[in-house]
Amino acid sequence: MTLAIDIDQLKKSVAGMPVLQEFALQVPAHLSYGLLGPARSGKSLVLQIILGLVRPDRGMVTVLGHRVTHRRLEHVGYVPPRQPYHPHITGREYLLELGAFSGLRGALLQRRVDDQLDAVELADDGDAPIFMYSRLMLQRLGLAQALLNDPELMLIDEPLGGLNADEAAQLLPTLQRLRSRGITTLAVTRAPAFAEAFCDRVGILTDGRVAAEFTIAGLHDVGQSVTIHLGGLPPAVRGALRALGPAVRCEDLRVTIEPNTAELQAEVLRTLLDARVPILSLDGQRRPLEELYRRVLSHDYVPSRRSDPRATPIETPVEARSAAARARRAALRAANRGETLLRDLIQRAPASPPDDPATRDQG
Amino acid sequence: MQPAALFTQFTRFTLMEYLRSGRALIELSATVAMFLAAIRGRALDAESFFANAALFSLVLALYTGSTIIGLGDRPHGYLLVIRPLGRTGYLVGLYSAILIVVVVCYALLCLLTAIAAPVEGMGVRGWLAGSVPLLLNVALLSALLSLLAPFVLPPAWRLAVLALVALAFSSSLLGGATLQSLPTAAVLVLEALRTISGAPLMPAFAGYALSVSRDYSGVAPLIPLAQLTLTTGMLAIAVYSFNRRDLAFDAP
Numbered sequence: 001m002t003l004a005i006d007i008d009q010l011k012k013s014v015a016g017m018p019v020l021q022e023f024a025l026q027v028p029a030h031l032s033y034g035l036l037g038p039a040r041s042g043k044s045l046v047l048q049i050i051l052g053l054v055r056p057d058r059g060m061v062t063v064l065g066h067r068v069t070h071r072r073l074e075h076v077g078y079v080p081p082r083q084p085y086h087p088h089i090t091g092r093e094y095l096l097e098l099g100a101f102s103g104l105r106g107a108l109l110q111r112r113v114d115d116q117l118d119a120v121e122l123a124d125d126g127d128a129p130i131f132m133y134s135r136l137m138l139q140r141l142g143l144a145q146a147l148l149n150d151p152e153l154m155l156i157d158e159p160l161g162g163l164n165a166d167e168a169a170q171l172l173p174t175l176q177r178l179r180s181r182g183i184t185t186l187a188v189t190r191a192p193a194f195a196e197a198f199c200d201r202v203g204i205l206t207d208g209r210v211a212a213e214f215t216i217a218g219l220h221d222v223g224q225s226v227t228i229h230l231g232g233l234p235p236a237v238r239g240a241l242r243a244l245g246p247a248v249r250c251e252d253l254r255v256t257i258e259p260n261t262a263e264l265q266a267e268v269l270r271t272l273l274d275a276r277v278p279i280l281s282l283d284g285q286r287r288p289l290e291e292l293y294r295r296v297l298s299h300d301y302v303p304s305r306r307s308d309p310r311a312t313p314i315e316t317p318v319e320a321r322s323a324a325a326r327a328r329r330a331a332l333r334a335a336n337r338g339e340t341l342l343r344d345l346i347q348r349a350p351a352s353p354p355d356d357p358a359t360r361d362q363g
Numbered sequence: 364m365q366p367a368a369l370f371t372q373f374t375r376f377t378l379m380e381y382l383r384s385g386r387a388l389i390e391l392s393a394t395v396a397m398f399l400a401a402i403r404g405r406a407l408d409a410e411s412f413f414a415n416a417a418l419f420s421l422v423l424a425l426y427t428g429s430t431i432i433g434l435g436d437r438p439h440g441y442l443l444v445i446r447p448l449g450r451t452g453y454l455v456g457l458y459s460a461i462l463i464v465v466v467v468c469y470a471l472l473c474l475l476t477a478i479a480a481p482v483e484g485m486g487v488r489g490w491l492a493g494s495v496p497l498l499l500n501v502a503l504l505s506a507l508l509s510l511l512a513p514f515v516l517p518p519a520w521r522l523a524v525l526a527l528v529a530l531a532f533s534s535s536l537l538g539g540a541t542l543q544s545l546p547t548a549a550v551l552v553l554e555a556l557r558t559i560s561g562a563p564l565m566p567a568f569a570g571y572a573l574s575v576s577r578d579y580s581g582v583a584p585l586i587p588l589a590q591l592t593l594t595t596g597m598l599a600i601a602v603y604s605f606n607r608r609d610l611a612f613d614a615p
Contacts, residue, residue, distance in 0.1 A: 014611065045611060051445050053610040073445070081613070083439040088383035097376050101369065101446040145442065 002029040003062070004153050004184040005050065010059030012045060019045055021208035023059070027186055027201075029152075032179050034195035035188045036293060037205030043188035044081070046205075047155045050186075051078055064152055077146030077183075079156040082138055082163075087131035091122055091141050094130060095148060102149040116144040120174055136167040140174065147178075154178060156187040160194050172197060192290040202289060204296045212296045219288050225258030226265055231278030240271050369448045373456035377431065378463060386430055387464065390423060394468045398475045409485045412476065413493040413575045417500065420469050424501045428461045428508035436514050438612040454509060454605050458598065461505045466498060492577040496570040499590035503567055506597040515605045531561035566590045 003026050010023040019042040027033040037043045048054040050063055052073065061068040064075060086094055095113040104112055117123045120140040125133070133141065139159070146154055159175055160168040175198055178185060189195055195202045196216060203210040230253050238250045244267050249256040255272075257264055272279060294300075381387055397419050402412065434440070435457040444453050473490065476482060507528075511521050530553075543550075566589035573579070573586050 014609075044613060048609075048611055053441060053445065055607075055609060076445075078442065078445060080438055080442065083437075085439050086380050088380055097372075098442070098446070100372060101443055101448050103447060149446075 003027065004029040004031075004064060005033075005186060006060075006062040007046070007050075008060045010046075010049065010061065011057045012042070012049065012054070012059075013057060014045070019208060020049075020056075023205075023209050025203065025210060027184060029184050030182050031201060032185045032187070032199045034199035034202040035186065035205055035210075036190070036192060036195045036202055036289075037188070038190060038297060041205050042208060043190075043205055044157050047078070047157055047186070047188060050155060051076070075149070075152040077149065077151035077154045079139075079142045079146045079154065079159065081158040081161050082135060083142065085130050085138065085141060088129060090127050090129055091133065091137075091144075092117065092126035094141070095126075095144055098145050099148045104148070112148055112150075113144075116147045119147065119177065120144045134167075135162055136170060139163065139167075139171055143174065143178075151183060154183050154185045156185060158189055159187055159198075160189070160191055168194070192293045196289045204293055206297055212292070214289065214292065216289070219292075225256060225288070226260045227283045228255045228257075228268065228272070229280040229283070230254060230272070231280055233277060234275065237271065237275045237277055240275070241268060244268060244271070366449075366452060370452040370456050370459070373443065373448055373452055374459040374463070377434065377456060377460040380434065381431065381460065381464065390427060390464060390468050391471070393419075393423060393426075394471050395475070398472055398479075402472075402476055403480045405480070407480070407482055409482050409489055409493065409577065410575050412482045412485070413497060413577070416469065416472060416493075417497045417571055417574050419472070420465060420497060420501050421504055423468055424461065424465045424504045425508070427464045428505050431457055431461045431464070432508055432512045436512060441610050441612070444610065450606050451602050454512075454515065454602055455598070457512075458505055458509045458601075461508070462502060465501050465505070469494075469498065469501070489577060492579065493574045495574075496587055496590065497574040499587055499594065500567055500570045500574070503570075503590055503594045503597070506594045506601065510597055510601040510604070512601070512605075514608060514610060515601050517608070520604075527560040528564070530557050531564045533557060563593060566593045 005025060005027040007023060007025040010020050011018070012020040012023075023042075023046070025033075025035070025046070035043050035046065045054060049056050049061060050068060050073075052068055063073055066073070089097075092113060095116060096109060099109045099112055113126075114123070117126045120143045122137060122140050122144060125137060130138070130141065143156075146156075156175075160171060163171060172194075179198070185199075187195070187198060192202075196219070199216060201213065201215050203213045205211070233250060233253060233255070241248050241250050241255055244264065247257055247259055247261075247264060248268060249258065255268060257268060269279075397415075401415050401419075405411075407415070435453070440453070444450050448456070473494070507524075510516060511524060513521070516524065545553075566586060569586045570590045573583055
C-alpha cells in the first residue's frame with residue numbers, strides 16, 4: 001500500500017500551548033481521508049505543516065515519498081478555508097496568474113484554466129471580478145486554483161466552512177468528482193456529515209492526536225439504525241418488542257433498532273401494526289459517524305480495531321472506494337426496503353389515526 | 364521557470380492588484396498636491412527642491428510600504444508562497460512593488476517640476492546627484508518596513524527594532540533637561556545605546572544630507588555604497604527571518 005501522507009510522532013506547540021502531540025497519520029494514495037475535529041484542535045495546523053508553512057517542533061512528515069522540510073511541495077494542491085482572494089481581478093485572471101506561478105504557459109495554461117473553471121462550475125463567471133463572487137463561488141475558485149497544477153494530493157481546509165446548507169449541497173457533488181479523478185485528498189473539517197459523504201476513511205482529532213479512525217464502509221455496513229416514532233406504546237407491545245432481541249430499544253414514544261436489519265425491522269413493524277399502535281414516522285439511517293464523533297470527543301469511546309467492526313482496517317484504496325460505494329448502495333437499499341415494507345404494511349393494516357383516543361388508551 | 368522570472372511576475376501581479384484596487388490614486392493625488400503646495404510658484408533652488416522631495420518620498424514610502432505589506436499579509440497570499448515562487452521571491456516581490464510605486468511618484472514629481480516649475484541651474488547631472496541618495500533612502504526605508512512586516516519578524520523582535528530606531532532618533536530627548544537630572548551612569552548608558560543604535564542609521568542621515576547638498580567631495584561617494592549595503596543587509600535579515608517564520612492562520 002503506497003502512502004501519500006505519512007506522519008509520525010508529530011509535535012507542535014503554538015504560543016507555548018501544545019496543539020499536536022504524538023500525532024500520527026497515514027493516508028494511502030488515491031484515498032479520500034477526512035480529519036474530523038472541533039475548532040482549535042489543530043486540524044488546519046496539520047495541513048500547514050504538510051505544506052511547509054509551519055515547522056513542527058518534532059516528528060517526521062513524508063508526503064508523496066518525500067520528507068517535508070521547510071520547502072514547497074510539487075504536485076500538492078491546497079484549498080484554504082474560504083478566502084476573499086484578490087478581489088480586484090477576475091477569477092480567470094487569477095487562475096492564469098497562479099498557473100503561471102506553477103510554471104504553466106501559453107495554450108496549456110489557457111486550456112488548464114478553462115478545464116478547471118468548467119470542473120468547478122465557474123465557467124460562466126470566470127470573467128467577473130472576484131469581489132462579486134458569492135461564498136460558494138469563492139470556494140469553487142479555491143478548488144480550481146488547487147487543481148491547476150494537476151495535483152496528486154489535495155489538501156482541503158474546511159471545504160464547507162461558512163456555507164449554508166444549500167450552498168454546501170451544491171458544492172458537494174463538485175468535491176465528489178475529485179474522488180473520481182483518483183486524487184488523494186486530505187480534508188479537514190468540523191462537519192461529520194461532510195466527512196461521511198465525501199471520505200473513505202475518517203480520523204477524529206482530539207487532544208492533539210487522532211483518537212479514533214473509521215472506514216465509512218465499515219460504518220455503513222454495520223452501524224445503521226432506525227427509529228420508529230409512535231403515537232403510543234402499550235406495555236404489552238413493549239414487552240413483545242423487547243422479546244425480539246437486544247437490538248430493539250423501547251422508549252416512551254419511539255422504538256430504536258440498532259443494528260438494523262430488514263428482517264428485524266419487519267418483525268418490529270408487524271408487531272406494532274398487529275397491536276394497532278399508531279406509527280407516526282420511521283427515520284431511516286441515522287448518521288453513525290456523528291454519534292461516534294460525539295463519543296470520541298467526550299472520551300466515551302475506546303477504539304479497538306479488533307473488536308469494533310466499524311474500525312475496520314482499510315484495504316487497497318480502489319477496493320476501499322468500491323467497498324464504500326457498495327456500502328452506501330446497500331444502506332440505501334436497506335432504507336428503501338424498510339420504507340417499502342412500512343408502506344406495504346400500513347396499506348394492509350386497518351386504518352388507525354394517530355390521535356385516535358381508543359388507541360391512546362392502550363398506551 | 365527561473366526564480367527571477369517568477370519574482371518579476373509576482374511584482375507585476377502585486378502592482379496590478381494595487382492599481383486596480385484604486386489605492387495608487389492616493390499616491391498620485393499626494394504627488395500632485397505636493398507639487399502644487401510646495402513647489403509650483405515658489406522658484407525653489409536645487410537644495411530646497413531635494414530637501415522637500417526627499418522628505419516627501421520617505422513619507423510616501425512609509426504609506427505605500429505599509430499598504431503593500433498589508434496586502435502581502437493575507438492567508439491567500441500564502442498560496443503563492445507554497446508555489447515555486449517561494450518565500451524569498453514573495454518578500455522581495457512585495458519590496459520591489461513598494462519601490463516601483465514610490466520611484467514612479469518621485470519621477471512624476473520631477474517631471475511636473477521640470478515642466479511647470481524648473482529648478483534654476485539644475486541639469487541632468489545635478490538631478491542624478493541628488494536623486495541617487497534620495498532613492499537609496501527610499502530603498503532603505505522600504506527594507507526596514509519589510510523587516511517589520513508582521514509575517515517577517517515576531518512581535519517581540521519588531522518591538523525591539525522599533526525601540527532601537529526610536530532610541531536612535533532620541534538625541535533631543537537625551538540632551539533635554541529632564542534627562543540631565545538622571546544619574547550620570549544612566550545618561551552614559553543611554554548615550555552609548557543611542558550611539559550603537561544610531562550607527563546603522565548614519566547612512567540614511569548622510570544620504571539625506573548628500574541628496575540636499577549634492578557634494579560628492581571627500582568620502583561622500585561612499586555614502587550611497589553604505590546606503591546600499593545597509594539596505595541589502597536589512598533585506599537579507601528580513602528574508603532570513605521570513606524563511607523561518609511559521610505562517611499559521613485560521614479560517615476567517
